[in-house]
Amino acid sequence: MDYIDLVKNVYRIYKECQIKSFPVDCWAVLDHYNFKVFTYSQLEERSKELYLLSTAFSGDSFCEQKKRIIAYNEKANQYRIRFSLMHELGHFVLGHAGESAKSEIDADEFASHVLAPRPVIRYMNIKDVDDLHEKFGLSYSAANNAWSNYIYRWKWMPPYDEDDMLLNLIFPDYRPRNTSLNNFNRYCLYEDSFDRNSVEFARAEYRYLYGNDL
Numbered sequence: 265m266d267y268i269d270l271v272k273n274v275y276r277i278y279k280e281c282q283i284k285s286f287p288v289d290c291w292a293v294l295d296h297y298n299f300k301v302f303t304y305s306q307l308e309e310r311s312k313e314l315y316l317l318s319t320a321f322s323g324d325s326f327c328e329q330k331k332r333i334i335a336y337n338e339k340a341n342q343y344r345i346r347f348s349l350m351h352e353l354g355h356f357v358l359g360h361a362g363e364s365a366k367s368e369i370d371a372d373e374f375a376s377h378v379l380a381p382r383p384v385i386r387y388m389n390i391k392d393v394d395d396l397h398e399k400f401g402l403s404y405s406a407a408n409n410a411w412s413n414y415i416y417r418w419k420w421m422p423p424y425d426e427d428d429m430l431l432n433l434i435f436p437d438y439r440p441r442n443t444s445l446n447n448f449n450r451y452c453l454y455e456d457s458f459d460r461n462s463v464e465f466a467r468a469e470y471r472y473l474y475g476n477d478l
């Protein structure tokens with residue numbers, strides 16, 4: 265999924281649910297969108313049919329969008345449950361109908377960014393995977409993925425306006441460091457006349473990211 269679309273969706277959730285602190289209260293978020301959340305055992309008691317359907321789909325969690333029901337496997341650890349719940353919310357927010365490999369990846373990306381928005385990782389000066397796991401309530405495996413995505417890609421990108429908007433929403437005291445410079449850098453890096461596959465572009469990008477020590 266395009267990063268801008270992703271961060272816009274994350275912004276929407278933070279604004280509508282007025283999220284101001286971490287780890288995100290996943291239950292409050294689902295409550296805001298009127299989801300009824302059940303464990304798999306509770307669902308089995310309520311509706312055998314829905315239970316069989318849900319466990320056939322996934323060992324972790326399931327969402328019935330029309331009835332706004334989410335069920336999750338209570339035997340998983342609490343961090344994995346948090347991720348699964350936001351994954352299911354992702355299917356709802358992104359308007360997915362039915363299952364596909366792409367919609368699963370998008371829902372996972374959504375969950376990762378809702379739980380640990382990349383601009384917030386930078387703003388909170390998160391030091392490593394342990395720190396990320398602790399502050400954002402991600403499982404170690406999800407924290408590892410989010411950390412690699414942050415450290416190898418996101419950290420070096422100039423912030424988008426949408427990143428700044430999100431930070432401003434969560435931390436009203438936040439001021440972008442230098443917006444005009446950020447816009448200028450982004451323009452240079454992504455201006456369409458560049459052939460992104462060329463050696464020159466790769467060198468220019470490398471120089472931009474790492475300085476002149478080629």
Ligand SMILES: [Zn+2]
Pocket residue numbers: 351355367368371
């Ligand atoms: Zn899914």
